[in-house]
Amino acid sequence: MTRSDEATIFYISVYAAVQEIPYGKVTSYGHIAKLIGTPQRPRQVGICLKHIPQDADAHYNHDNVPWQRVINSKGIISPRSQPSGARNQAAVLQAEGVTVTTGALGELMVDLSEYGWFPNELPSEADER
DNA sequence: CGACTGACGGCCT
DNA sequence: AAGGCCGCCAGTC
Helix, strand or coil: CCHHHHHHHHHHHHHHHHCCCCCCCEEEHHHHHHHCCCCCCHHHHHHHHHCCCCCCCCCCCCCCCCHHHEECCCCECCCCCCHHHHHHHHHHHHHCCCCEEECCCCCEEECHHHHECCCCCCCCHHHHC
16 A cells, blocks of 8 residues: 555544544543554644544544544643634533633643543553552 | 644653 | 653645
């Protein structure tokens, strides 16, 4: 298969993985990357989400892929270039019951210990301590 | 077609 | 503890 086919597979994998995130939960770009077997490309995961088709016709589109449930490993909604985008993401998350707090610098954060969804990772690590 | 840009994250100061 | 550096590689200019 060609290189672009692999790229396509990567996109499909990302979208499929994101759809696994339960309603009202969030995970990180890095975790999605790990789940699809490419732990070193969290950045590319972000690119995929950025390019989700708007068309309702597309197999994977802005409507059926819960892109809003993916934030960075620090539990902060990535500001990307326009703060308004993150602001919108926060609104969508709150709409499904996720509490989003605003930091001193305006960062929009989510409590990962409460809303985080990280299957395959040490489950009790956080609880133990 | 080459150079620059990032919805990130981990390792190194 | 906090911040800088670098790898990743599809898009965009």
